[in-house]
Amino acid sequence: MRFKSQLKNGYRIYAVAGINTISFAIDGGKADKKGLLGFSVEREDSKEKRFLDGFKVFKEVIPHPNKNVTVSTYDHPVQSFVWDDFTAKPNTRYSYDFYPVKGKPKKLIHKGPIRIEVKTEPLYSDLEHDVFFNRGVVSSQAYERRFENIPPDKIPDPKKKKAAFQWLSRELDDAILKFINSAEKGDTLLGCFYEFRYLPVVQAFKDAADRGVNVKIIVDAKNNEHTDKKGKFHESFPRTENLKAIAAAKLSLTENIVKREANRNDIQHNKFCVHIGKGDPQASQVWTGSTNISEGGIFGQTNVGHWIRNHEAAEKYRIYWDILSKDPGANTDDNATNRKANDEFKKKVIALTPDIEKGGIANLPLGVTPLFSPRKGAKVLESYAAMVDTAEKSAAITLAFGIGKIFKDLLSDNTSQSQIIFMLLEKQDKPDKRSKTPFLKLGAKNNVYQAFGAYIDDPVYKFARETNNRILGLNKHVSYIHSKFLLMDPLKDVPVVVTSSANFSEASTSSNDENMVVIKGDKRVADIYFTEFNRLFNHYYFRSVHQQMKQRGTDDPDQDVFLQTNGEWLEKYKKGKFRHKRIQMYAGMEGTVKV
Secondary structure, three states: OEEEOOOEOOEEEEEEEOOOOEEEEEEOOOOOOOOOOEEEEEEEOOOOEEEOEOOOEOOOOOOOOOOOOOOEOOOOOEOOOEEEEOOOOOOOEEEEEEEEEEEEOOEEEEOOOEEEEEEOOOOOOOOOEEEEEOOOOOOOHHHHHHHOOOOHHHOOOHHHHHHHHHHHHOOHHHHHHHHHHOOOOOOEEEEEEOOEOOHHHHHHHHHHHHOOOEEEEEEEOOOOOEEOOOOOEEOOOOHHHHHHHHHHHOOOOOOOEEEEOOOOOOOEOOEEEEEEOOOOOOOOEEEEEOOOEOHHHHHOOEOEEEEEOOHHHHHHHHHHHHHHOOOOOOOOOOHHHHHHHHHHHHHHHHHHOOOHHHHOOOOOOOEEEEEEEOOOOOHHHHHHHHHHHHOOOEEEEEEOOOOOHHHHHHHOOOOOOOOEEEEEEOOOOOOOOOOOOOOOOOOHHHOEEEEEOOOOOOOEOOEOOOOOHHHHOOOOOOOOEOOOEEEEOOOOOOOEEEEEOOOOOHHHHHOOEEEEEEEEOOHHHHHHHHHHHHHHHHHHHHHHHHHHHHHHOOOOHHHOOEOOOOOHHHHOOOOOOHHHHHHHHHHOOOOOEEO
8 A cells, every 4th residue: 555644844755565564765855954864763553652673873873883783763863765664564554753863973853753654454355366475585684683594494492493484484384375275175276386395285285185175286297307417316306306295295196186297398387276166167266476385485585475366367277277287298209299289288378368479468458367388489578578678667577597688688778767677686697607698787877776685694794694595405496586576667556567487588488387467457466566575675685785895895885884974875865866766766656645
């Protein structure tokens, strides 16, 4: 939900509320900012009223901060006009007072506050969409403080172990189980999963079958075992682990499981489940998103689960499931036969959403439109890139496997002064010494701002050494950014959200079994995704910059760890700069609620 405050002393506050995150922007274009040291933020709900915690400190007050130092924004204000509260609770009303702070570090003057009233979204609703993000930031000071960087399954205290898993999941596992457990006797659950090896979820499907639910699960069971160049043998993945979990839960391979084995060189990358009510002619609900049914998918890398209550969309997923249940595609040693089989397979998939090949994704009608792969050509991928390139105000995208050529070619000539593009990457986008293709860097001159998965591997300022998912054993391949979603003009009146299992890559559109869903015109969904993207982008942006500074072996004055007293921080908000664009993005948001 979107809010804005009354204009007071030249300041106006804008807010976008998700479920657990609220994103704020302070427009002080008409305010007297001479000598401004930042803002103290006080939050009030039905249970308490307090000044929220600060991040940086005044060196004059705390010259040698350490990881145990906790400060209040009352004494150490926020030196930013864009700020987020990551500690909000679902379905809760809050009042925020932003106090402009002047004076000196040891003698602060708090001016009259600007108040804004905000209400967060509920975690569960009776609406068309519910969205569930996991924490996705095990590389954090919070995990170090709470759980001492110990792998969650190795924590000796049972209560603390449970708390660690709950903190990492952030209700994502509970939501998956809730979806499965909502199926009653006589209902049908049609699942389709790449990794299907987190036993509590696999067991939930077995329990559903035992209570009379018709359970059918397509799993990736491709035989891709091999011995690498170093002589090391690798079992088929995820086939081996999937079949182990199925056996452990005692699901029937004949009655409950469909093994996806054709197209051995590609992957069955879906993560969805369709719910059909007893006696209903059509499916009514679908669970989708980026979350593999694995410990690393739920508790480690960034992921999202998306529960959709839409008959038309769910029915499209059911038809797609029916197509996949025949194990279509290449399954012989004859190339001509394989090409024909794949062509027929792709024709059936394209027929589910034929308009995409003509008008593109941005021109789809309002509502929910599922997209399925594999498809012929690069039309869908080109349309994704065009959405980012042609967004009027802003776009945001998560990229687990780098920035593809199609995106770079379109964005390389982007010089719009009114547009801002955010990219959240698994790895830093940098030249590959093995590549013969010239490296094209996207940056501020293209209105592109990047953050990538990183962690603090050495103590710095008041920060302790962090860990990451690979070190903890949660994820082997994608350690940080596994979610796959794109936001086009999320703060406009008709936002577009694209989300689910497909990476924005050629393989994800032309080779793999994948699904995506396009949600157009739903501001509530856009607000949830927007605030969660902010949470993740801001978290990793700081760590990305720190890592780049280490690579250069230089200090970056833009990342000064102490609060400034000379007003230099205000220079970063001059017209045309990144931070000024972010404020204007909020100031121009549509569908606001004035309070």
